[in-house]
Amino acid sequence: MKLINRRQFLELGLAAGATVAVAGVVDAALHYSTGSSGGAPSGAPGSGTASSGPAMPVANLQPAALADRRLLVLDMAGGNDGLSMVPPLGNALYYAARPRTSLPEAQILPVSAAVGLHPNLVKLHARGAAIIQGVGVPQPDLSHFEMLRRWWAGQMDATPETLTGFLGRLCDTIGDPTATAVGVSLGYGPTPALISAKAVTLSMDPYSSGAFPAPIVLDAHAAWLAGWKNMAEYAPTETVPFCSARNGAAYALRFSQLAANFPPADPAYPATELGTQLSLAARMLTEDNGIRIVHVPVLGDFDTHDDHLVRHAALMAELDAALDAFLVDLAQRGIADRVLVATTSEFGRRLPDNASDGLDHGAASFATFVGPVRNGLYGQYPSLSALDPNDNLVVQVPMADYYATIAEAWFGVPASEVLAGSATPIGGVIAS
Numbered sequence: 001m002k003l004i005n006r007r008q009f010l011e012l013g014l015a016a017g018a019t020v021a022v023a024g025v026v027d028a029a030l031h032y033s034t035g036s037s038g039g040a041p042s043g044a045p046g047s048g049t050a051s052s053g054p055a056m057p058v059a060n061l062q063p064a065a066l067a068d069r070r071l072l073v074l075d076m077a078g079g080n081d082g083l084s085m086v087p088p089l090g091n092a093l094y095y096a097a098r099p100r101t102s103l104p105e106a107q108i109l110p111v112s113a114a115v116g117l118h119p120n121l122v123k124l125h126a127r128g129a130a131i132i133q134g135v136g137v138p139q140p141d142l143s144h145f146e147m148l149r150r151w152w153a154g155q156m157d158a159t160p161e162t163l164t165g166f167l168g169r170l171c172d173t174i175g176d177p178t179a180t181a182v183g184v185s186l187g188y189g190p191t192p193a194l195i196s197a198k199a200v201t202l203s204m205d206p207y208s209s210g211a212f213p214a215p216i217v218l219d220a221h222a223a224w225l226a227g228w229k230n231m232a233e234y235a236p237t238e239t240v241p242f243c244s245a246r247n248g249a250a251y252a253l254r255f256s257q258l259a260a261n262f263p264p265a266d267p268a269y270p271a272t273e274l275g276t277q278l279s280l281a282a283r284m285l286t287e288d289n290g291i292r293i294v295h296v297p298v299l300g301d302f303d304t305h306d307d308h309l310v311r312h313a314a315l316m317a318e319l320d321a322a323l324d325a326f327l328v329d330l331a332q333r334g335i336a337d338r339v340l341v342a343t344t345s346e347f348g349r350r351l352p353d354n355a356s357d358g359l360d361h362g363a364a365s366f367a368t369f370v371g372p373v374r375n376g377l378y379g380q381y382p383s384l385s386a387l388d389p390n391d392n393l394v395v396q397v398p399m400a401d402y403y404a405t406i407a408e409a410w411f412g413v414p415a416s417e418v419l420a421g422s423a424t425p426i427g428g429v430i431a432s
Contacts, residue, residue: 055110055111055112056109056110056111056117056125056126056128056129056375056376057126057127057128057375058128058374058375058376060372060373060374060375060431061336061337061371061372061373061431062337062372062431062432063337063338063340063371063372063410063430063431063432064335064337064338064372066411066412068338069292069338069339069340069410069411070285070291070292070293070294070335070338070339070340071167071170071292071293071294071339071340071342071406071410071411072278072281072285072293072294072296072326072339072340072341072342073167073193073293073294073295073296073341073342073343073344074296074298074319074323074341074342074343074344075191075193075295075296075297075298075344075345076298076300076302076315076343076344076345077144077148077297077298077302077345077346078144078300078301078302078303078304078345078346079144079302079303079304079345079346079347079348079349079361079362079365080302080315080343080345080348080365080366081302081304081308081312081348081349081359081362081365082133082134082348082349082364082365082366082393083098083348083349083351083393084101084103084118084308084312084316085117085118085121085316085366086111086115086116086117086118086131086133086366087102087103087108087115087116087117087118088114088115088116088381088384089105089108089110089112089113089114089115089116090105090113090114091114091384093351093384093385094351094384097351097352097353097384098351098352098353099353100308100309100353100357101308101309101353101357101358101359103118103119103309107119109121109122109125111125111131111377112377114381115131115133115377115381118312118313118316119313120313120316120317120320121316121319121320122320123320123321123323123324124319124320124323124324124368124370127324127327127370128370128375129368129369129370129373129375130368130369130370130373130374130375130376130378130429131366131367131368131376131377131378132366132367132368132369132378132379132397132402132426132429133366133377133378133379133380133381133382133396133397134364134365134366134379134380134381134382134393134394134395134396134397135364135365135366135367135379135395135396135397135398135399135402136347136348136363136364136365136393136395136397136398136399137150137156137157137395137398137399138156138395138398139157140347140363140364140392140395141158142347142361142362142363142390144303144346144361146158147346147347148346149161149192150346150399151166151193151344151345151346151399152165152166152167152191152192152193153165153166153192153193154166154169154399154400154403154418154419155420156398156399156400156420156421163195163197164195164196164197165191165192165193165194165195165196166193166403166418166419167183167191167193167194167201167293167295168183168193168194168195168196168197168199168201169196169197169417169418170183170292170293170406170407170411170413170418171183171194171196171199171201171292171293172196172197172198172199173411173413173417173418174292174411174413175198175199175290175292176199176290177198177199179199179200179289179290179291180200180251180254180255180257180258180289180290181200181201181202181251181255181258181290181291182196182199182200182201182290182291182292182293183196183199183201183202183291183292183293183294183295184201184202184203184204184284184291184293184294184295185201185202185203185204185294185295185296185297186203186204186206186277186280186281186294186295186296186297187203187205187206187295187296187297187299188203188205189203190202190203191203191295191297193295194293194295200251200255202251202252202255204255204259204280206273206276206277206280207276209259209260210255210256210258210259210260210262211256211259211260258289261287262280262283262284262286262287263283263286263287263333264283265279265280265283266279266282266325266329266332268325268328268329269322269325269326269329270318270321270322270325272318272321272322273299273300273318274296274298274299274300274318274319274322274323275318275321275322275325277296277299277322278296278322278323278325278326278329279325279326279329281294281296281326282326282329282330282333285330285335285338285339286333286335298315298319300314300315300318302315302345304349304358304359305354305356305358305359305360306354306356306357306358307356307357307358308353308357308358308359309357323341323370326341327341327370327371336371336372337371337372339371340369340370340371340372340373340406340410340430341368341369341370341371342367342368342369342406343367343368344367345365345367347361347362347363347364347365348362348363348364348365348366348392348393349361349362349365350362350390350391350392351384351387351391351392351393352391362390362392362393363388363390363392363393363394363395364382364392364393364394364395364396365393367402369405369429372430372431373429373430373431374428374429374430374431378397378426378428378429379396379397379426380396381396382394382395382396397426398423400415400419400420400421400423401423401424401425401426402426403415403418403419403423404419404423404424404425404426405425405426405429405430407419407425408425409425409426409429409430410430
């Protein structure tokens with residue numbers, strides 16, 4: 001028999017914890033916490049003439065029944081520049097404000113006479129998307145930390161803070177409380193967005209097999225696994241921290257068994273981090289295994305204070321290739337009608353560029369829905385001549401309305417059950 005010393009035990013424990021981490025359940029018994037735009041697609045105001053080339057298609061994919069619907073969230077943390085992802089056409093103010101970071105108009109992919117997509121979003125342009133213009137909060141904070149907190153929590157302002165995340169509350173409402181996992185984040189640690197009150201949510205390293213504990217010392221794996229199974233059993237008389245830790249181990253062990261039975265991967269994905277994440281997401285969402293929401297933290301850096309044109313172009317190219325492969329994969333698996341793809345980012349970037357060929361923190365940005373949606377433009381394009389006092393785009397569509405569209409229009413959950421206030425879904429986005 002091979003013995004494992006204390007140092008090896010700790011190393012194995014850390015490695016196992018990095019493989020599958022419980023995102024957090026706020027358990028009452030354990031006290032454990034680890035203006036609507038409305039209407040049909042609209043055009044955007046602008047001063048330019050129509051751009052040549054084909055516009056984005058408007059064909060619709062009809063959605064599956066409510067009980068079969070899933071959600072994939074692409075979380076582009078860092079502050080995605082909406083004016084680069086969805087640039088204006090024929091707008092002199094855009095070029096005057098951005099002499100270093102504007103996109104040549106001849107390269108922009110037209111969506112309407114006044115709006116286009118980044119030149120590297122070729123496949124998304126060919127597929128189409130529902131583009132939500134000017135998404136954000138009415139009184140933005142320029143701090144990554146505060147704005148990420150608001151987006152993860154689904155809160156429009158700084159107070160009051162919640163114990164759960166928006167996606168976690170959705171998991172509580174739509175998920176089976178006995179499911180091995182209802183929400184999964186494919187990153188290197190749990191996300192506050194998936195903190196739930198009842199449903200099991202967790203995170204998984206996208207480059208791992210999901211095995212827990214990680215089989216690093218193969219000749220000792222049986223003993224290692226048996227030890228973790230014993231540690232996952234707890235008695236009611238134990239303290240809260242011990243109960244929580246043991247409960248987390250039990251969740252991870254159950255998920256490890258589920259992950260071992262994910263369908264085979266489709267090799268036709270780009271060899272990028274996002275390609276790896278979305279390949280795993282498609283496998284998770286294929287089976288009726290209880291998983292309803294997959295959160296994908298896009299690992300590229302959208303905080304483009306310098307060298308914006310080159311850096312953002314690379315991010316858009318990676319997004320376009322990986323997302324298209326994912327959508328092809330879903331269609332081949334026969335579940336394209338079940339999955340809505342939504343993008344989020346904590347804020348956009350300022351209209352004027354800076355002396356470092358970059359863009360500083362802003363306010364309103366743009367978001368997209370892809371899947372069983374009515375392609376087109378929703379809301380009004382933020383005016384480039386009526387900025388806020390910090391030279392930022394003024395919000396046109398409240399973040400709460402964007403989230404209400406996911407909750408109510410996609411999942412059939414009244415917005416009031418998962419969002420404070422009177423959020424209203426954006427009309428006409430989900431195909432019917």
